[in-house]
Amino acid sequence: MTKKITIAIDAMGGENSPNKTIEGTCLFIKKNYLKNDFLIRLFGDKKKIEKELLRYGKIKNLEIIHTDSSVSDEETPLTAIKNSKNTSMWKCINSQIESDSDISLSAGNTGVLLVISRMILKTMSEVKKPALAGLWPNQKGTNVVLDLGANIECDDENLIDFAELGAALYKSIYPNDKPQVSLLNIGSEEIKGTETLKKAFKKLKTLSNDNNLIFKGYIEGNKIMDGDTNVIVTDGFTGNIALKTAEGTAKFITDNLKSSLTSSLISKISLIFSYFSLKKFKDKLDPRKYNGAILLGLNGPVVKSHGGTDALGFYYSIDLCYKIVKGNLMSQIKNNLSHLNGDKE
Amino acid sequence: MTKKITIAIDAMGGENSPNKTIEGTCLFIKKNYLKNDFLIRLFGDKKKIEKELLRYGKIKNLEIIHTDSSVSDEETPLTAIKNSKNTSMWKCINSQIESDSDISLSAGNTGVLLVISRMILKTMSEVKKPALAGLWPNQKGTNVVLDLGANIECDDENLIDFAELGAALYKSIYPNDKPQVSLLNIGSEEIKGTETLKKAFKKLKTLSNDNNLIFKGYIEGNKIMDGDTNVIVTDGFTGNIALKTAEGTAKFITDNLKSSLTSSLISKISLIFSYFSLKKFKDKLDPRKYNGAILLGLNGPVVKSHGGTDALGFYYSIDLCYKIVKGNLMSQIKNNLSHLNGDKE
Numbered sequence: 001m002t003k004k005i006t007i008a009i010d011a012m013g014g015e016n017s018p019n020k021t022i023e024g025t026c027l028f029i030k031k032n033y034l035k036n037d038f039l040i041r042l043f044g045d046k047k048k049i050e051k052e053l054l055r056y057g058k059i060k061n062l063e064i065i066h067t068d069s070s071v072s073d074e075e076t077p078l079t080a081i082k083n084s085k086n087t088s089m090w091k092c093i094n095s096q097i098e099s100d101s102d103i104s105l106s107a108g109n110t111g112v113l114l115v116i117s118r119m120i121l122k123t124m125s126e127v128k129k130p131a132l133a134g135l136w137p138n139q140k141g142t143n144v145v146l147d148l149g150a151n152i153e154c155d156d157e158n159l160i161d162f163a164e165l166g167a168a169l170y171k172s173i174y175p176n177d178k179p180q181v182s183l184l185n186i187g188s189e190e191i192k193g194t195e196t197l198k199k200a201f202k203k204l205k206t207l208s209n210d211n212n213l214i215f216k217g218y219i220e221g222n223k224i225m226d227g228d229t230n231v232i233v234t235d236g237f238t239g240n241i242a243l244k245t246a247e248g249t250a251k252f253i254t255d256n257l258k259s260s261l262t263s264s265l266i267s268k269i270s271l272i273f274s275y276f277s278l279k280k281f282k283d284k285l286d287p288r289k290y291n292g293a294i295l296l297g298l299n300g301p302v303v304k305s306h307g308g309t310d311a312l313g314f315y316y317s318i319d320l321c322y323k324i325v326k327g328n329l330m331s332q333i334k335n336n337l338s339h340l341n342g343d344k345e
Numbered sequence: 346m347t348k349k350i351t352i353a354i355d356a357m358g359g360e361n362s363p364n365k366t367i368e369g370t371c372l373f374i375k376k377n378y379l380k381n382d383f384l385i386r387l388f389g390d391k392k393k394i395e396k397e398l399l400r401y402g403k404i405k406n407l408e409i410i411h412t413d414s415s416v417s418d419e420e421t422p423l424t425a426i427k428n429s430k431n432t433s434m435w436k437c438i439n440s441q442i443e444s445d446s447d448i449s450l451s452a453g454n455t456g457v458l459l460v461i462s463r464m465i466l467k468t469m470s471e472v473k474k475p476a477l478a479g480l481w482p483n484q485k486g487t488n489v490v491l492d493l494g495a496n497i498e499c500d501d502e503n504l505i506d507f508a509e510l511g512a513a514l515y516k517s518i519y520p521n522d523k524p525q526v527s528l529l530n531i532g533s534e535e536i537k538g539t540e541t542l543k544k545a546f547k548k549l550k551t552l553s554n555d556n557n558l559i560f561k562g563y564i565e566g567n568k569i570m571d572g573d574t575n576v577i578v579t580d581g582f583t584g585n586i587a588l589k590t591a592e593g594t595a596k597f598i599t600d601n602l603k604s605s606l607t608s609s610l611i612s613k614i615s616l617i618f619s620y621f622s623l624k625k626f627k628d629k630l631d632p633r634k635y636n637g638a639i640l641l642g643l644n645g646p647v648v649k650s651h652g653g654t655d656a657l658g659f660y661y662s663i664d665l666c667y668k669i670v671k672g673n674l675m676s677q678i679k680n681n682l683s684h685l686n687g688d689k690e
Contacts, residue, residue: 013462120366152531153539221593223593224590226593234586242586246590250594252482253595260629271615
């Protein structure tokens with residue numbers, strides 16, 4: 001019998017938890033009722049979890065592991081290593097070491113999650129710095145952007161690692177595609193950008209002959225969502241600014257749209273007619289569908305759900321965990337990095 | 346008699362010029378028909394300009410200065426200094442020196458415009474590097490963001506200069522406000538960000554006691570459009586990525602909205618009812634209204650219009666030129682920089 005895909009979930013992290021994490025978990029289990037290839041491990045206050053689970057009837061493929069405490073939002077990365085050993089977050093990540101979970105998921109305190117993930121799982125020997133990757137909607141589907149903020153300063157070697165990590169992630173989600181990788185820059189010509197970017201450009205051009213990725217050169221910020229590339233690589237400072245600027249812009253536009261469409265009686269009436277098309281529009285851009293940033297480059301993947309998401313958003317981050325384990329993320333990464341280190345098979 | 350506000354315009358730069366630049370100019374002159382406090386100088390092919398002007402009837406407050414050539418889009422900054430001396434762009438900028446124009450405007454080749462502006466007008470002695478500033482719409486009005494790409498690497502001194510330049514620009518457009526200034530960062534806590542940002546933060550905190558700006562601390566990308574600050578300061582690499590990411594996101598959302606709203610007959614019918622409210626929405630976010638990036642820190646202001654904008658967009662960039670000269674941009678800048686250099690009056 002093949003080993004089941006084992007997803008370790010910190011049930012206590014994020015706003016309105018464990019209610020939303022449990023609702024999201026039950027949604028995932030019910031949607032995948034016919035599959036028997038996965039196991040979910042919920043870490044947290046057993047009493048609370050069991051009480052909440054009563055609302056969802058019979059649930060299979062689920063284990064509960066009791067923990068005495070959880071990481072608060074006020075905990076800082078500095079003190080977390082000392083204070084967090086009995087928390088649901090720590091035990092959830094540690095289960096990748098102790099009991100062979102394949103992936104860990106938490107909606108809790110981001111800074112602490114990054115620190116204790118690195119502490120427990122350790123950075124892979126082939127990688128200098130782990131990176132945080134996210135999924136972005138685009139005109140043709142979804143792409144991967146990294147780093148979104150794990151490292152504020154990066155050299156060219158880090159960017160090359162991120163390219164390989166991002167390509168492996170994309171490949172694990174879309175097994176039939178050969179990942180196309182671009183470097184985020186302020187122009188598309190080869191002479192543009194910082195020295196770090198120019199060095200990374202040269203190296204990626206050479207790597208592009210390998211089998212694991214196609215290097216497409218530089219990409220500008222206004223092209224991120226065109227869908228002409230699959231993986232967009234940048235340092236954590238720039239990536240974080242780009243991600244949040246996109247979020248802010250999307251909010252600004254949809255807020256303005258909403259207030260315009262409800263500004264008069266006649267426009268309110270028109271909403272009845274456009275209800276379904278506007279719903280389709282809203283559904284396509286629903287940020288909950290893209291919930292889950294993936295910490296790559298450790299000896300095991302960790303997914304960070306948005307703290308403020310709801311049960312449906314949390315469901316999507318579990319679905320993401322399932323997909324990337326099923327797509328063999330970790331062996332894709334190892335394969336890509338071995339190409340990088342020159343020892344091709 | 347007070348000197349007229351003199352706006353020098355490169356009539357030949359940008360797509361579809363001089364047609365659009367002349368149409369935009371005539372629109373500006375007609376809208377300000379009752380004012381007699383400005384003069385527009387059009388630089389370019391006199392025959393073409395005069396022929397085009399025939400379409401707009403009698404136009405006052407306008408001078409035409411013939412030039413033999415114009416800067417092509419293919420010209421590179423490297424060769425521009427040698428090749429551009431007889432062009433409409435060069436003469437337009439040079440008229441700030443030769444014949445006392447107050448400001449120059451071009452929709453032409455950006456790289457060349459930046460290089461020859463610096464060459465002709467020279468960087469102010471108080472400023473290390475000039476910066477490119479833009480206007481962004483936000484929930485409460487408009488803010489200034491800089492640098493948008495003139496300098497890809499900046500130190501803390503540059504960021505302080507940008508804060509003072511941006512505050513002066515904001516004050517010249519909105520004379521009744523005291524500019525609130527923020528530094529773009531990946532978190533709002535004081536410990537976040539690069540060493541450069543931390544140093545700039547400390548210095549701006551001290552400067553905040555001066556009369557010319559209020560320092561509001563760090564701002565994240567998702568808050569740029571909230572309208573809680575007036576001037577957002579960043580290095581040119583980050584600013585360019587943020588600007589273009591916002592543009593790309595806005596396009597992605599409005600494209601999706603458009604295709605949703607025309608996807609069925611019933612949604613098309615609903616468009617009749619929501620026509621006016623959607624038009625209001627579109628008008629508010631019309632990028633032409635924010636057309637014009639301002640090069641600050643030289644001994645004279647230069648405005649870059651988007652090359653691809655139309656006559657209305659070009660009109661808005663002329664209107665911006667008028668406003669910032671009327672608002673005494675250059676003396677606002679000098680005042681701010683003298684505070685910075687400690688020799689307060």
